[in-house]
Amino acid sequence: GENVEQHPSTLSVQEGDSAVIKCTYSDSASNYFPWYKQELGKRPQLIIDIRSNVGEKKDQRIAVTLNKTAKHFSLHITETQPEDSAVYFCAASPADYKLSFGAGTTVTVRA
Amino acid sequence: EAGVTQFPSHSVIEKGQTVTLRCDPISGHDNLYWYRRVMGKEIKFLLHFVKESKQDESGMPNNRFLAERTGGTYSTLKVQPAELEDSGVYFCASSHGAVDTQYFGPGTRLTVL
Numbered sequence: 713g714e715n716v717e718q719h720p721s722t723l724s725v726q727e728g729d730s731a732v733i734k735c736t737y738s739d740s741a742s743n744y745f746p747w748y749k750q751e752l753g754k755r756p757q758l759i760i761d762i763r764s765n766v767g768e769k770k771d772q773r774i775a776v777t778l779n780k781t782a783k784h785f786s787l788h789i790t791e792t793q794p795e796d797s798a799v800y801f802c803a804a805s806p807a808d809y810k811l812s813f814g815a816g817t818t819v820t821v822r823a
Numbered sequence: 824e825a826g827v828t829q830f831p832s833h834s835v836i837e838k839g840q841t842v843t844l845r846c847d848p849i850s851g852h853d854n855l856y857w858y859r860r861v862m863g864k865e866i867k868f869l870l871h872f873v874k875e876s877k878q879d880e881s882g883m884p885n886n887r888f889l890a891e892r893t894g895g896t897y898s899t900l901k902v903q904p905a906e907l908e909d910s911g912v913y914f915c916a917s918s919h920g921a922v923d924t925q926y927f928g929p930g931t932r933l934t935v936l
Contacts, residue, residue: 716865748927755826755929756866756914801866809854809921810879813866 714739716804718814726822731789733817735802738783742804745778745785746811751798759800760787792821825849827917827928835934841903844931848897848917855898856918856925857890861911872898873921884909905935 715738725731737745746761762769762776762785769776773792778785785804789796799818803811828847836842848855857869869888870880874895883890887906892898902909912932916925 718865744922746924756927758924758926761924803866809856809871809918809925810868811856811858811866811925812868813858815863815865 714742714804714806714810714812716802716812716814718802718817720817721815722818722820724820724822725792727792727794729792731787731792731796731819731821733787733800733802733819734784735786735804735814736782736784737804737812739804739806739812740780740783741806742783742812744805745776746803746805747774747776747787748801748803748813749798750801750816756801789819792819794821794823797821827915827926829913829915829928829931831931832929833932833934835936836905837936838907839904841901842905842933844900844902844913844915844933846898846900846915846917846928848915849926852917852919852926853895854918854921854923854925855892856916857898857900858914858916859911860914860930861908866914869900902933905933907935909933910935 743764748756750756775788802814830845855872860866868882871878872892912930915928
């Protein structure tokens with residue numbers, strides 16, 4: 713089955729700086745890569761996703777890049793704000809419905 | 824649009840007892856998924872329903888876990904008898920089509936003592 717590794721497990725950044733989270737996957741058949749954000753006490757929410765026919769996708773301050781050859785994808789958050797503090801999960805899916813998640817990255821934005 | 828709801832939010836039971844978790848998906852979503860996150864590890868897939876049919880239950884840990892979705896609306900996940908290693912947060916998610924965004928519920932935190 714699919715195996716997703718996520719790094720780092722914790723990330724502390726100064727407000728206004730950028731944050732980068734990296735994930736690798738094992739199944740070359742994976743074609744869908746969503747990122748979920750889970751704030752303390754709340755449900756995981758999709759913040760951005762990318763499919764394998766695209767190399768990069770942006771939405772305001774967040775962007776995701778995908779390198780299919782190397783089987784890794786990354787989340788980039790620019791101009792971080794306190795409300796970006798949360799746990800971020802990457803996931804990969806070879807069949808669009810069965811998501812395999814990374815272990816999560818706890819991001820803390822220091823004011 | 825109301826989101827995915829789960830009940831209860833927390834459950835604390837003794838080893839050997841039975842617990843039933845409930846998930847109400849977003850109205851009209853045929854696809855329903857159960858996931859579990861154990862002690863800060865990754866969120867793991869348990870199973871997938873399309874309407875009332877189990878499409879994939881390859882992630883179910885063992886036969887102590889039973890999921891149902893009678894009528895294709897809400898779903899229940901029963902653990903009987905519960906063991907210590909079953910502790911974790913159980914998430915339910917739903918999507919309109921299998922290739923659509925999965926919307927997650929808030930989770931049920933299960934603690935087995």
